Amino acid sequence: MAERPIETADFGYEDVPRQDKARRVRGVFDSVAERYDLMNDLMSGGAHRLWKRFALAVTGLRRGARALDVAGGTGDLAIGLAQQVGRQGHVVLADINSRMLQIGRDRLIDRGLGMVECVQADAQHLPFADGSFDCVTIGFGLRNVTDKAAALSSMQRVLKPGGQLLVLEFSKPVMSPVSRIYDAYSFRVLPWLGRVVTGDADAYRYLAESIRRHPDQESLLQMMRGAGLEGCHYHNLTGGLVALHRGYRY
Ligand SMILES: C[S@@+](CC[C@H](N)C(=O)[O-])C[C@H]1O[C@@H](n2cnc3c(N)ncnc32)[C@H](O)[C@@H]1O
Secondary structure, eight states, X not given: OOOOOOOEEEETTEEEEGGGHHHHHHHHHHHHGGGHHHHHHHHHTTHHHHHHHHHHHTSOOOTTOXXXXXXXXXXXXXXXXXXXHTTTSEEEEEESOHHHHHHHHHHHHHTTOTXXXXXXXXXXXXXXXXXXXXXXXXXXXGGGXXXXXXXXXXXXXXXXXXXXXXXXXXXXXSSHHHXXXXXXXXXXIHHHHHHHHHSOHHHHHHHHHHHHHSOOHHHHHHHHHHTTOEEEEEEEEGGGTEEEEEEXXX
Protein backbone atom coordinates (compact mmCIF):
# COMPACT_ATOMS: atom_id res chain seq x y z
CA MET A 1 0.00 0.00 0.00
CA ALA A 2 1.35 3.45 -0.91
CA GLU A 3 2.23 5.61 2.10
CA ARG A 4 0.22 8.77 2.54
CA PRO A 5 2.49 11.82 2.05
CA ILE A 6 2.99 13.82 5.26
CA GLU A 7 1.12 17.12 5.05
CA THR A 8 3.45 19.99 5.80
CA ALA A 9 3.21 23.66 6.67
CA ASP A 10 5.80 26.39 6.36
CA PHE A 11 7.64 27.34 9.52
CA GLY A 12 9.93 30.02 8.15
CA TYR A 13 12.01 28.29 5.47
CA GLU A 14 11.43 24.88 7.05
CA ASP A 15 8.56 22.63 6.03
CA VAL A 16 7.31 21.00 9.20
CA PRO A 17 4.53 18.42 9.70
CA ARG A 18 1.31 20.42 9.61
CA GLN A 19 0.31 19.49 13.14
CA ASP A 20 3.65 20.80 14.50
CA LYS A 21 3.47 24.37 13.23
CA ALA A 22 1.22 25.75 15.98
CA ARG A 23 3.51 24.33 18.67
CA ARG A 24 6.60 25.79 16.99
CA VAL A 25 4.91 29.20 16.64
CA ARG A 26 3.84 29.07 20.29
CA GLY A 27 7.48 28.44 21.23
CA VAL A 28 8.51 31.60 19.35
CA PHE A 29 5.99 33.84 21.13
CA ASP A 30 6.49 32.23 24.56
CA SER A 31 10.16 33.00 24.17
CA VAL A 32 9.84 36.66 23.11
CA ALA A 33 6.62 37.72 24.90
CA GLU A 34 8.26 39.77 27.69
CA ARG A 35 10.36 41.78 25.25
CA TYR A 36 7.93 41.72 22.30
CA ASP A 37 6.90 45.40 22.47
CA LEU A 38 10.44 46.71 22.96
CA MET A 39 11.67 44.56 20.10
CA ASN A 40 8.88 45.83 17.81
CA ASP A 41 10.00 49.40 18.43
CA LEU A 42 13.67 48.62 17.96
CA MET A 43 13.39 46.55 14.81
CA SER A 44 10.92 48.82 13.03
CA GLY A 45 12.31 52.12 14.35
CA GLY A 46 8.81 52.77 15.70
CA ALA A 47 7.21 52.37 12.26
CA HIS A 48 4.89 49.58 13.50
CA ARG A 49 3.04 52.26 15.46
CA LEU A 50 2.37 54.21 12.23
CA TRP A 51 1.26 51.07 10.34
CA LYS A 52 -1.15 50.24 13.17
CA ARG A 53 -2.36 53.84 13.32
CA PHE A 54 -3.12 53.67 9.58
CA ALA A 55 -5.15 50.47 10.07
CA LEU A 56 -7.07 52.02 12.95
CA ALA A 57 -7.79 55.13 10.87
CA VAL A 58 -9.83 53.10 8.36
CA THR A 59 -11.92 50.90 10.67
CA GLY A 60 -14.94 53.17 10.26
CA LEU A 61 -15.97 52.19 13.80
CA ARG A 62 -18.39 54.32 15.71
CA ARG A 63 -19.20 54.54 19.41
CA GLY A 64 -21.14 51.49 20.50
CA ALA A 65 -19.76 49.21 17.75
CA ARG A 66 -18.32 45.71 18.23
CA ALA A 67 -14.77 44.84 17.18
CA LEU A 68 -12.48 41.82 17.35
CA ASP A 69 -8.68 41.84 17.20
CA VAL A 70 -7.45 38.37 16.22
CA ALA A 71 -3.89 37.28 17.08
CA GLY A 72 -3.93 40.54 19.02
CA GLY A 73 -0.95 39.68 21.23
CA THR A 74 0.02 42.54 23.51
CA GLY A 75 -2.99 44.55 22.42
CA ASP A 76 -1.82 47.55 20.35
CA LEU A 77 -4.76 47.32 17.93
CA ALA A 78 -7.26 46.34 20.64
CA ILE A 79 -6.32 49.46 22.61
CA GLY A 80 -7.06 51.64 19.56
CA LEU A 81 -10.31 49.78 18.81
CA ALA A 82 -11.49 50.19 22.42
CA GLN A 83 -10.83 53.94 22.24
CA GLN A 84 -12.91 54.13 19.04
CA VAL A 85 -15.98 52.22 20.25
CA GLY A 86 -16.04 53.74 23.74
CA ARG A 87 -17.70 52.25 26.80
CA GLN A 88 -20.97 51.57 24.96
CA GLY A 89 -19.10 49.35 22.51
CA HIS A 90 -17.45 45.98 22.87
CA VAL A 91 -13.93 44.86 21.94
CA VAL A 92 -12.48 41.36 22.11
CA LEU A 93 -8.74 40.70 22.12
CA ALA A 94 -8.15 37.12 20.96
CA ASP A 95 -4.84 35.25 20.78
CA ILE A 96 -3.84 31.61 20.85
CA ASN A 97 -0.90 32.27 23.19
CA SER A 98 -1.73 32.70 26.87
CA ARG A 99 1.49 34.58 27.69
CA MET A 100 0.98 37.18 24.95
CA LEU A 101 -2.67 37.51 25.95
CA GLN A 102 -1.75 38.01 29.62
CA ILE A 103 0.61 40.83 28.70
CA GLY A 104 -2.11 42.34 26.48
CA ARG A 105 -4.65 42.14 29.29
CA ASP A 106 -2.27 43.84 31.75
CA ARG A 107 -1.62 46.66 29.27
CA LEU A 108 -5.35 47.16 28.71
CA ILE A 109 -5.98 47.34 32.46
CA ASP A 110 -3.09 49.81 32.88
CA ARG A 111 -4.79 52.07 30.32
CA GLY A 112 -8.19 51.90 32.01
CA LEU A 113 -9.52 49.59 29.28
CA GLY A 114 -10.23 46.57 31.47
CA MET A 115 -13.64 46.19 29.81
CA VAL A 116 -11.95 44.69 26.73
CA GLU A 117 -12.69 40.96 26.75
CA CYS A 118 -9.61 38.74 26.41
CA VAL A 119 -10.18 35.32 24.87
CA GLN A 120 -7.65 32.58 24.17
CA ALA A 121 -8.66 31.45 20.71
CA ASP A 122 -7.30 30.05 17.47
CA ALA A 123 -7.85 32.27 14.42
CA GLN A 124 -8.80 29.18 12.42
CA HIS A 125 -11.75 28.31 14.70
CA LEU A 126 -13.01 31.52 16.27
CA PRO A 127 -15.43 30.78 19.14
CA PHE A 128 -17.92 33.52 18.25
CA ALA A 129 -21.35 33.40 16.65
CA ASP A 130 -21.79 34.27 12.97
CA GLY A 131 -22.25 37.99 12.35
CA SER A 132 -20.93 39.19 15.73
CA PHE A 133 -18.59 42.07 14.80
CA ASP A 134 -18.59 45.32 12.81
CA CYS A 135 -14.84 45.09 12.30
CA VAL A 136 -12.25 42.32 12.65
CA THR A 137 -8.53 43.11 12.63
CA ILE A 138 -5.49 40.85 12.48
CA GLY A 139 -2.13 42.56 12.77
CA PHE A 140 1.06 40.65 11.93
CA GLY A 141 -0.76 37.48 12.89
CA LEU A 142 -1.94 35.74 9.71
CA ARG A 143 1.63 34.79 8.74
CA ASN A 144 1.83 32.60 11.82
CA VAL A 145 -1.37 30.67 11.27
CA THR A 146 -1.13 27.13 9.85
CA ASP A 147 -4.23 27.28 7.65
CA LYS A 148 -4.57 30.88 6.48
CA ALA A 149 -7.61 30.14 4.31
CA ALA A 150 -9.42 28.67 7.34
CA ALA A 151 -8.53 31.75 9.41
CA LEU A 152 -9.82 34.10 6.69
CA SER A 153 -13.09 32.14 6.45
CA SER A 154 -13.47 32.13 10.22
CA MET A 155 -12.93 35.91 10.38
CA GLN A 156 -15.35 36.45 7.49
CA ARG A 157 -17.97 34.32 9.27
CA VAL A 158 -17.94 36.39 12.48
CA LEU A 159 -18.35 39.70 10.61
CA LYS A 160 -21.79 41.31 10.51
CA PRO A 161 -23.14 42.00 7.02
CA GLY A 162 -21.43 45.25 6.01
CA GLY A 163 -18.58 44.55 8.43
CA GLN A 164 -14.94 44.91 7.47
CA LEU A 165 -11.87 42.68 7.85
CA LEU A 166 -8.49 44.43 8.09
CA VAL A 167 -5.36 42.34 7.60
CA LEU A 168 -2.15 44.19 8.45
CA GLU A 169 0.87 42.11 7.55
CA PHE A 170 4.41 42.20 6.22
CA SER A 171 4.33 41.94 2.46
CA LYS A 172 6.46 42.24 -0.65
CA PRO A 173 8.49 45.46 -1.19
CA VAL A 174 7.61 47.00 -4.54
CA MET A 175 11.09 48.36 -5.41
CA SER A 176 14.05 45.99 -5.81
CA PRO A 177 16.74 48.25 -4.24
CA VAL A 178 14.54 48.37 -1.13
CA SER A 179 14.28 44.57 -1.24
CA ARG A 180 18.04 44.14 -1.23
CA ILE A 181 18.58 46.43 1.76
CA TYR A 182 15.61 44.84 3.51
CA ASP A 183 17.00 41.33 2.95
CA ALA A 184 20.37 42.30 4.39
CA TYR A 185 18.66 43.91 7.36
CA SER A 186 16.28 40.98 7.93
CA PHE A 187 18.81 38.18 7.77
CA ARG A 188 21.81 39.89 9.40
CA VAL A 189 20.60 42.60 11.76
CA LEU A 190 17.30 41.13 13.00
CA PRO A 191 18.63 37.81 14.37
CA TRP A 192 21.48 39.71 16.04
CA LEU A 193 19.08 42.24 17.58
CA GLY A 194 16.80 39.39 18.64
CA ARG A 195 19.68 37.66 20.41
CA VAL A 196 20.79 40.83 22.21
CA VAL A 197 17.29 41.94 23.30
CA THR A 198 15.36 38.68 23.81
CA GLY A 199 18.16 36.10 23.95
CA ASP A 200 16.52 34.33 20.99
CA ALA A 201 18.10 34.84 17.56
CA ASP A 202 16.07 31.98 16.06
CA ALA A 203 12.74 33.68 16.81
CA TYR A 204 13.79 36.66 14.70
CA ARG A 205 15.26 34.46 11.98
CA TYR A 206 11.81 32.84 11.87
CA LEU A 207 10.28 36.31 11.55
CA ALA A 208 12.45 37.14 8.52
CA GLU A 209 11.80 33.78 6.87
CA SER A 210 8.08 33.70 7.57
CA ILE A 211 7.69 37.12 5.94
CA ARG A 212 9.33 35.77 2.76
CA ARG A 213 6.94 32.80 2.69
CA HIS A 214 3.81 34.82 3.33
CA PRO A 215 1.57 35.38 0.26
CA ASP A 216 2.33 38.62 -1.57
CA GLN A 217 -0.23 41.42 -1.94
CA GLU A 218 -2.11 39.97 -4.94
CA SER A 219 -2.09 36.39 -3.63
CA LEU A 220 -3.53 37.47 -0.30
CA LEU A 221 -6.18 39.48 -2.13
CA GLN A 222 -7.21 36.31 -3.98
CA MET A 223 -7.29 34.34 -0.74
CA MET A 224 -9.58 36.94 0.82
CA ARG A 225 -11.95 36.72 -2.13
CA GLY A 226 -11.80 32.92 -1.83
CA ALA A 227 -12.93 33.28 1.80
CA GLY A 228 -16.07 35.07 0.64
CA LEU A 229 -14.94 38.62 1.33
CA GLU A 230 -16.10 41.29 -1.11
CA GLY A 231 -14.83 44.71 -2.18
CA CYS A 232 -11.30 43.54 -1.41
CA HIS A 233 -8.37 45.90 -1.92
CA TYR A 234 -5.07 46.78 -0.29
CA HIS A 235 -2.80 49.69 0.56
CA ASN A 236 0.98 49.31 0.43
CA LEU A 237 2.72 50.90 3.40
CA THR A 238 6.43 51.84 3.47
CA GLY A 239 6.90 50.74 -0.14
CA GLY A 240 5.11 47.41 0.34
CA LEU A 241 7.18 46.27 3.33
CA VAL A 242 3.77 46.07 4.94
CA ALA A 243 0.31 45.96 3.35
CA LEU A 244 -3.11 46.59 4.76
CA HIS A 245 -5.72 44.39 3.07
CA ARG A 246 -9.39 45.24 3.45
CA GLY A 247 -12.46 43.19 2.61
CA TYR A 248 -16.15 43.27 3.51
CA ARG A 249 -18.87 40.78 4.25
CA TYR A 250 -22.11 41.74 2.53
C1 LIG B 1 3.66 39.08 15.65
S1 LIG B 1 2.45 38.87 16.89
C2 LIG B 1 1.31 40.18 16.57
C3 LIG B 1 0.69 40.74 17.80
C4 LIG B 1 -0.14 42.01 17.60
N1 LIG B 1 -1.25 41.78 16.72
C5 LIG B 1 0.71 43.13 17.05
O1 LIG B 1 0.46 43.56 15.93
O2 LIG B 1 1.63 43.58 17.74
C6 LIG B 1 1.59 37.46 16.31
C7 LIG B 1 0.57 36.91 17.28
O3 LIG B 1 -0.18 35.89 16.61
C8 LIG B 1 -0.54 34.93 17.59
N2 LIG B 1 -0.96 33.71 16.89
C9 LIG B 1 -0.20 32.83 16.21
N3 LIG B 1 -0.95 31.85 15.69
C10 LIG B 1 -2.23 32.12 16.03
C11 LIG B 1 -3.47 31.48 15.79
N4 LIG B 1 -3.55 30.35 15.07
N5 LIG B 1 -4.58 32.03 16.29
C12 LIG B 1 -4.53 33.16 17.03
N6 LIG B 1 -3.37 33.82 17.32
C13 LIG B 1 -2.24 33.29 16.81
C14 LIG B 1 0.73 34.80 18.42
O4 LIG B 1 0.48 34.17 19.64
C15 LIG B 1 1.15 36.26 18.53
O5 LIG B 1 0.63 36.86 19.68
